[in-house]
Amino acid sequence: MNTILSISLACLLVFCILSIMSHSLLKSAIFLALASAMLGVLMYMMGAVWAAVIEVSACSGLVTVIFISAISLSNIKKDDIHKQYEDKKRMRWFPITMIVGGILLIVIALAKDFTLTSALQQTTDHFKEVFWNTRQVDIMGQIVTILIGGIAVFVLFREEQENK
Amino acid sequence: MFHAVSEWLSGGVNLLLCMVVLPALFGVVLWMCKKSHFLQTLLVLLSSLLNTLFAFVLYGMDDFVFNIPLTTFGFAYSFRIDAFASLFLAFTAGMFVLISLYTVVNLKKQSYNGLYLLYLYISLGMINGALMADHLGILLFFWEGLLCTLFGMLLIGNRDHPKAAMKALTISGLADLLLMLGILLTVLSAGTGNMSEIHALSLSGNHIVGFVCILLGALAKGGCMPFHSWIPQAAEDAPTAFLVGFPGAMEKILGIYLATRIVTELFVFEHGTAMSIAMMILGTLTIVLAVAMALIQKDMKKLLAYHAISQLGYMVLGIGTGLPVGIMGGLFHMMNNVIYKSGLFMIAGSIEKQTGTTDLKQLKGLGKKMPVTAACFLVFTFSIAGFPGFNGFFSKELVFDAALESHVIFYIGALLGAFMTALSFLKMGRSLFFGAYQVPEGTPPLRETKAGMLIPMSILAVFCMIFGLGNTLPLDTLLAPATGIQASFSGWPHSVLLVVISLFVLLLALLDHLYGSKKDGSPLHAADHIRHAPVLKHIYDAVEKGWLDPYHWLMAAMGGFSDVCVQVEKGIGFVYDKAVPRTVKRAGLALQRLSDGRLSHYLYLAVGGMLCIALLFWLL
Amino acid sequence: MNVLKYAAETFLFVPFAAIVINNVFSKKMMEKCFHLLTGAVALSQIFATLFCIYSMDARGMSRFEFFMLEELYENDREFFCLTPVTLIFLLCIGIVAFVSVMVAKKTIDAKKTSYVNLLMTLIIGMNGMVMVNDFFSLYVFLDVVGLSSFVLIAMFRSRKSLEGSIKYIIISELATIFILTGLAFLFMQTGSLDYMDLNSSLLQNSSEPQTMLLSLSLILILSGFFVKAGAVPFHSWLPDAHQSADTSISILLSGIVIKIAGIYGIYVLTDLFSGVKAIQTALAAIGILSIVAGALLALCQSHFKRMIAYSSVSQMGYILLALSTGTTLGVVAAVAHVFSHALFKSTLFVNAAAIHEQAGTLEMDEMGGLEHRMPVTSFSSVIAFLSTAGIPPLTGFWSKLLIILALWTAGNPVLAGVALCASIFTSAYFLRMQKKVFFGKTPEHLASVREVSGSIKIIEIILTAITTLIGILFPLVLIFLQSRGIL
Amino acid sequence: MELFTWETNMLIVGFLMILAGCYCMIRTYHMLKIIIGVEVAMKAVTMFLILAGRINGNMDLSQAFVVTVIVIEVIVAVVFAGVTIGLYKKYGNMDIRNLTQLKG
Structure with a gap:
């Protein structure tokens, strides 16, 4: 189990970094979706089945669709994007930052003798009761959030009457 | 009926509340009937006399303390009447009769007279x-309230360029x-x-800071030196009636009241201590610097305004000695100054009314x-010059003493003043x-001041003489019981x-x-024949070139001194007008540069702030 | 108990019902009477709050826990809780929402139904945020508030409003990341995010890695809420967003949203971790920084609304300073200042709306001499300014006094002194505003300006009256506080 | 190797992802790229929540949290895309450097 976990963790990190480093927005979005899928695998391995399903379907699916539709709305040539946004120049220090940050974190973990371990007993089979009984407030918040999403689509995406 | 009234009057508490609330009510009524001058005058007389009546009844009463039963966190709504406070109350009330009468007559036909009277009465x-x-907190409340009305009165005459009002608000606010x-x-x-x-x-440790702060606050109300610069500005901007009422009278009363209270009662303030010397230095500086500024003024109101500051110096000097004679x-001197200074401002106001400037x-030559x-x-x-026989002389002699x-x-500083x-x-x-x-062109034929303004002036002039020659009345009958100082200072x-030195100085x-007026060619030529005497002629020629001219020396010295004073004044003005605002402006612009609309900078700021908090946590 | 429960439930159900009504009936009809619907919701909130205050006081309760939909599920946990602090926040929400509606009647011409929907979701979010009993639910409602605000700002799709909105979204997302990471670490150590569990379990676990993660989570949560509250140096989004939105929305944002989203979260945090010294120090430092920097920045602005927005930053500093004491008096002072700030800040924004309606501009350099042309606006702005600067007997004076007292009694006289001295800056920027807008000469293009009429004028008068009246009656509040032993 | 359990590794990777996301938010000019940075950081946050549930043994609750967080994330993406497209219509591109009208 540890092997699969470690591999998918590494994949997650790599996909995230790739999605930030890649100069094409489309590639970025796809790498993000892949990272999301990796996170789903990770969650599944850790026993969070429901969360994994939602993660894969909502984040990996829905968000990617939103991104791609937004990207396709702004169809500018690839070269122009490179010139205009100076991505290469701006991201020059990114790998170094990541490496330095990683080393720093490992050093801190070593210096502080920091270690985390999972609890021995895991309760993973009452998700429905927990979600529907004790998190009702969150569900109410979700409903309102989705409502706002609907209103936002209505307000922000609709063409204005005057323009026609 | 009469019994009921007297019964009611004898309850000091009712009077106490009346004296605070009634003026405001009368002010509102006066504001309402701003159309009718006659009604206003009548009401002003009525209300101010009523106020005087209350004040005198309170003056006749014994000391008492009264608490309104509304106490929160050691903050009692408490009032008290004792001999000292009630004397000041009665004096204020008496002066207010004259001032309000003068104000209402002087402001006739002004568009803002109703509002001004409202402010005056609330004040x-x-x-x-x-x-x-x-309770000191209650005192502070009324004190701040006065600042508000003051601001209103200064604003009223000159709304477009409220420089004096702003200056007053900044300085008094400080x-x-x-x-x-x-x-x-x-x-x-x-x-x-x-x-x-x-x-x-005792004046030690914490108390010293408290004492100094209260004292500075009190003296600043009177217009003491570092806090004075709004008064001359007000002389340019504000209605003259304001000068009569506030820099002339009320602020002096209030400032000196609080200063005396803390010096004589609340703190142990002894002659010869460092605090006393500091206060005396402050007083002397105020006397000399302000009067030197006054000497070079060419405008009557401004000249009087500087004198109003300078005269406060005598009071500060006297009280600062900490000796009975000085306090007395x-x-x-405060009483006398209030009398003659508001009189002088009244004269300035009526001249302005008649000639427009x-x-x-x-x-020139308005006397006839x-x-x-x-x-x-x-x-x-x-009186103000201290000519023997007039009231200013006696009080100044006490301060000199x-x-x-x-x-x-x-002493030398005071004499110089x-x-x-x-x-x-x-x-x-x-x-x-x-x-x-000589009057400015286009002025209608000059007439004597109107009776409504003349009467207060004349009454004040009469009081100048009464307080001068009959100085047993103010000193022994009024002030001695109020301050509790036993020794008698009345008489010559x-x-x-x-006295001889003072007279010599006057001479x-x-x-x-x-000498000077002759030199500058003013109307008096009485000494011309000496100028042309055969032998003296050559000496005079030499003198006229300035060789042996004490006046030249004196005037040059004076001029230099005045220049220094002007520089000091400018320095104070610079701090208030330029230095502080510029620093603030620069700091603001520097901060503005940080939020320049670039999102990445916003994010940098936020992440940086988070790291700073992390640092703080790590340090603690 | 039942009546109280129903009253408490209206806080969430009434806005829901309003959304349903708004979308069920025909759009034309709703556009005509949108202000009636929203005004009714706001008023019902105000009256329900007053009723809850009254009945809780009559029964001597200091907290009332309730649980919606209890018929559906069996549960031993109460999800919502009303306390005096919560109720004051709810009252502020009601008042500010009412003011916003009155202004919106004049200023909003299009998209009225969307405005109503979003306002209702915003109210649900804020009400939920102050009532919930669980840190994660607080985060959920925080995001409801945030999302409603984003859409409200961007609603009219002008360049400026979209710009303000996108800046707000991105910085808010940063805050969300901070807060959620902090919550995850908190959850890692406690196994629950319920306030009660947090309170009881955190004091026991104190081994080395746990405390490191704990302080990390505190830093992150605190920073996140600082962003939401717009404290310096996290403030940069605030003036942009508040300036660019429609004035009726700026009233909501500046009057209440930053307080609910930021200050209330910080209040919960300080309440749960009252023993942590570092939080108090951080609050005091950020508070002083906000007061001074906000005032300095306000002094340099030329746009009326932007200046008021920076003034909000400065006033948030005062509230943070009050919370930094960690005493009951400090909390009372903070809540009092929240209330008075809601009053005077809405007054100032209403003035902005009036000036924008009548003069057509909000650039202070183009204005002048409006005092005679708009007497009611001028007068109410003077009252609001005096209240902000802390002049007795207005509301602002008392709340500032409480803050200074709280600082003093908590042993921080230096901070009290600084807070007192910073009032000078407050007066300075408001005097500058008064001088530029209301005094001086009237430029020619403003010669025909008249006083605003209708709802804006009415709400100006009402707000001014409330500010004065509560200021005069405030000693009663002090007596009440003393009788409870707080003072 | 006892020190670096997979939980610790996950924590480190999560921090690195947040670092990468913040870097992307700050250093890129394209608005969609910025929201990709946000999403990356949010991935790390969801991972942290699950990890927290794993560590304290209360996986049900953490799953419930994660589901809510994901829903909110999606809605944020929708609103962001709406605003971005609005800006694209006004300016013709998605450059964040255009947005300096509000400043000072």
Whole structure:
């Protein structure tokens, strides 16, 4: 189990970094979706089945669709994007930052003798009761959030009457 | 009916509340009937006399303390009447009758007279409240309230360029902040805010800061030196009626009241301590610097405004000695100054009313057309210059006495002030009322001041003389029981030498003035024949070149001195007008550069802030 | 108990019902009477709050826990809780929402139904945020508030409003990341995010890695809420967003949203971790920084609304300073200042709306001499300014006094002094505003300006009256506080 | 190797992802790229929540949290895309450097 976990963790990190480093927005979005899928695998391995399903379907699916539709709305040539946004120049220090940050974190973990371990007993089979009984407030918040999403689509995406 | 009224009057508490609330109510009524001048005058007389009646009834009562049963966190709504406060109340009420009468007549036909009277009456309520307050917090409340009305009155005449109002608000606001701080410190260290329960705190440690802060706040209200610069500005901008009422009278009363209270009652303030010397230095500086500024003014109102500051110096000097004679002299000088200074401002106001200007260069020889005004002016001038027999003389002698007892340098400073006061008033009086008649072109034929304004002036002039020759009345009958000082200071000064020196100074001033006016070619040519005498002619020629001219020397020295004073004044003005705002502006612009609309900078700021908090957590 | 429960439930159900009504009936009809619907919701909130205050006081309860939909599920946990602090926040929400509606009647011409929907979701979010009993639910409602605000700002799709909105979204997302990471670490150590569990379990676990993660989570949560509250140096989004939105929305944002989203979260945090010294120090430092920097920045602005927005930053500093004491008096002072700030800040924004309606501009350099042309606006702005600067007897004076007292009694006289001195800056920027807008000469293009009429004028008068009246009656509140032993 | 359990590794990777996301938010100019940075950081946050549930043994609750967080994330993406497209219509591109009208 540890092997699969470690591999998918590494994949997650790599996909995230790739999605930030890649100069094409489309590639970025796809790498993000892949990272999301990796996170789903990770969650599944850790026993969070429901969360994994939602993660894969909502984040990996829905968000990617939103991104791609937004990207396709702004169809500018690839070269122009490179010139205009100076991505290469701006991201020059990114790998170094990541490496330095990683080393720093490992050093801190070593210096502080920091270690985390999972609890021995895991309760993973009452998700429905927990979600529907004790998190009702969150569900109410979700409903309102989705409502706002609907209103936002209505307000922000609709063409204005005057323009026609 | 009569019984019921007297019964009601004898309950001091009712009176107390009336004196705070009624003026405000009357003010509103006056504001309402701003259309009818007659009604207004009648109401003003009625209300101010009623106020005086209340004040006098309170003056006749014994001491008492009264708490409104609304107490929160050691903050009692408590008032008290004792001999000292009730004397000040009665004096304020008496002065207010004259001032309000003068104001209502002077402001006739002005568009803002209703609003001005409203402010004036609310101020009266505030002043009464401040004088009656026992808890220092209550005092502060009324004190701040007065600042608000002051701001309103300054704003009223000149809304488009409210420079004086802004200046007054900044400076007085600063001073009131000091006062607030001082009161907080005092209340905390004394454990109570009631003045009747604070007795003679020793001047050490925490107390010193509290004392200095309260003292500065109190003196700033009177217009003491570092906090004075709004008064001359107000002389340019504000209605003259405001000058009569506030820099002339009410603020002096209030400032000196609080200063005396803390010096004599709340703290142990002894002669010869560092605090006393500091206060005396402050007083002397105020005297000399302000009067030197006054000497070079060419506008009557501005000149008087500087004198109003300078005269406060005498009171501060007198009270600062910490000696009975000094305190008595300071208080007596306050009363006298209020009388003659508001009188002088009244004269300035009526001249402005008649001729439309107070510029001394444009006004000459008004004496024949306005004889009564001129006579009043003469009396006030003699008083302020300290001519023997008038009230200013006696109070100044007391202050001189006290100053000399402390150190000769203060005495010399005070004498210098007296000299320059006499000089400037000789200059103003002679050019204003004597000589050839001259007014600005287009002025209607000059008439005597209106009766409504003349009456208050004349009454004040009469009081100048009564308080002068009959000085047993103010000193022994009024002030001695109020302050509890046993020794009698009435009658002629006991030290003949001091009187002679004072007279000598006056004489010197007169001579200097005569000499100067002749030199500048003013109307008097009495000494011309000496100028052309056969032998003296050559000497005079030499002198006229300035070789042996003490006047030249003096004037050059004076000029240099005045220049220094101007520089000091400019420096103070610079700090208030330029330095502070510029620093603030620069800091603001620097911060503005940080939020330049770039999102990445916003994010940098936020992440940086998070790291700073992390650092803070790590450090603790 | 039942009546109280129903009253408490209206806080969430009434806005829901309003959304349903708004979308069920025909759009034309709703556009005509949108202000009636929203005004009714706001008023019902105000009255329900007053009723809850009254009945809780009559029964001597200091907290009332309730649980919606209890018929559906069996549960031993109460999800919502009303306390005096909560109720004051709810009252502020009601008042500010009412003001916003009155202004919106004049200023909003299009998209009225969307405005109503979003306002209702915003109210649900804020009400939920102050009532919930669980840190994660607080985060959920925080995001409801945030999302409603984003859409409200961007609603009219002008360049400026979209710009303000996108800046707000991105910085808010940063805050969300901070807060959620912090919550995850908190959850890692406690196994629950319920306030009660947090309170009881955190004091026991104190081994080395746990405390490191704990302080990390505190830093992150605190920073996140600082962003939401717009404290310096996290403030940069605030003036942009508040300036660019429609004035009726700026009233909501500046009057209440930053307080609910930021200050209330910080209040919960300080309440749960009252023993942590570092939080208090951080609050005091950020508070002083906000007061001074906000005032300095306000002094340099030329746009009326932007200046008021920076003034909000400065006033948030005062509230943070009050919370930094960690005493009951400090909390009372903070809540009092929240209330008075809601009053005077809405007054100032209403003035902005009036000026924008009548003069057509909000650039202060183009204005002048409006005092005679708009007397009511001028007068109410003077009252609001005096209240902000802390002049007695207005509301602002008392709340500032309480803050200074709280600082003093908590042993921080230096901070009290600084807070006092910073009032000078407050006066300075408001005097500058008064001088530029209301005094001086009237430029020619403003010669025909008249006083605003209708709802804006009415609400100006009402707000001014409330500010004065509560200021005069405030000693009663002090007496009440003393009788409870707080003072 | 006892020190670096997979939980610790996950924590480190999560921090690195947040670092990468913040870097992307700050250093890129394209608005969609910025929201990709946000999403990356949010991935790390969801991972942290699950990890927290794993560590304290209360996986049900953490799953419930994660589901809510994901829903909110989606809605944020929708609103962001709406605003971005609005800006694209006004300016013709998605450059964040255009947005300096509000400043000072």
